[in-house]
């Protein structure tokens with residue numbers, strides 16, 4: 001006869017997963033020797049109960065840890081001002097690049113080590129795992145925060161080895177200098193893939209077509225690409241990256257970009273749009289094109305990093321500006337390299353001439369009227385440090401990565417706040433401190449209220465009087481974007 005204890009035990013055991021063992025015991029004929037084994041069964045079941053208890057404990061512990069990890073991750077994301085929206089995305093890598101060995105191939109890991117990068121920047125923490133998932137992406141992150149590496153590394157990983165037949169990735173940049181820079185940055189990490197810029201490929205159509213078949217990544221401006229795309233087969237394209245994704249609209253290239261996107265529409269493409277400033281209407285245009293895009297925003301739209309010390313100086317008129325430059329030189333505040341932004345090519349030439357006359361600073365200027373080779377040489381000299389001060393137009397405001405620029409001077413007040421964000425973003429890059437001084441005259445007062453908003457979003461102390469100023473009307477802002485303020489000639493001061 002079974003004791004109550006045994007029945008209870010067997011009853012309990014039959015509900016357990018490993019039923020078979022217990023059922024065998026119930027069905028087997030009973031014997032003296034078996035009854036002697038009863039304590040063993042009890043012990044066995046007791047151990048099982050203990051094991052279940054401890055499994056439950058482990059599960060509870062794991063759930064607790066998972067919750068803690070998510071909480072910790074969310075706290076860190078909040079601290080780093082990272083916002084992500086979208087479904088089913090890989091978790092960010094919030095520690096160091098070594099952790100990426102589970103994601104990136106060994107070659108890329110080796111190149112990363114050589115580059116000296118140790119810790120991913122916030123945009124790299126989140127964008128790299130998402131691009132590896134081949135998801136459509138809209139990413140907004142501050143100037144100098146490493147967006148190029150954020151899209152270049154995972155794209156190189158996704159493309160793996162060289163394949164003949166035509167490029168699998170198209171990278172678009174709005175200016176030649178930026179395309180050159182992207183080319184260098186991709187090549188920094190690349191060993192296997194063949195990357196070309198459109199201007200390196202022969203303009204003669206047949207030769208272009210032939211060269212097309214042997215490359216993996218093509219870097220171009222949308223305009224140049226539109227001139228040549230008809231002679232090649234686009235069916236190999238899998239990825240499209242648009243750097244400075246809002247600049248095309250600023251340049252009035254909306255129709256061209258739409259045309260480009262229409263051409264690519266029938267293909268299965270993963271899109272990546274990157275910028276430090278992506279106005280909502282532009283974002284909406286891109287969104288229409290994408291299926292379930294993931295959006296990453298670091299900081300905010302038009303966000304200037306807090307490590308850039310932004311200063312405003314009232315100089316009343318054009319004469320005041322040149323005096324202020326002399327003061328800054330005399331006060332020893334012009335530690336090179338210095339970038340100075342003006343609103344036109346003629347003003348760039350004129351200011352260079354004025355500063356040359358002082359004979360204290362090695363100065364040059366750069367603008368779109370110069371031959372591309374001359375521009376390349378000037379950029380090179382500024383990189384090397386043979387030019388200390390470079391006076392430029394807004395052609396150099398976006399994307400250009402001059403190392404360690406100490407000071408940006410907005411000699412002429414920028415035509416829009418988007419331009420302001422990009423100009424001052426030429427300093428304070430790659431984790432360094434930077435300084436930006438913006439001169440304003442009576443002609444610029446109507447734009448100060450908008451600047452106050454940018455300063456506020458960037459976490460700066462903003463003098464209260466700036467918020468008392470009237471907000472410039474939309475029409476006025478638009479007018480200023482299109483037609484720069486008429487200013488007195490620099491040479492007449």
Ligand SMILES: Nc1ncnc2c1ncn2[C@@H]1O[C@H](COP(=O)(O)OP(=O)(O)OP(=O)(O)O)[C@@H](O)[C@H]1O
Pocket residue numbers: 116117118119120121124141142143144145146147148149275276398399400401425429430
């Ligand atoms: N993880 C990293 N660690 C150290 N330096 C980095 C890292 N990632 C990028 N950099 C460096 O930071 C600098 C700025 O990078 P990058 O030009 O990609 O910035 P960006 O976000 O594209 O800026 P912009 O909006 O002005 O184009 C470069 O000199 C780059 O080499």
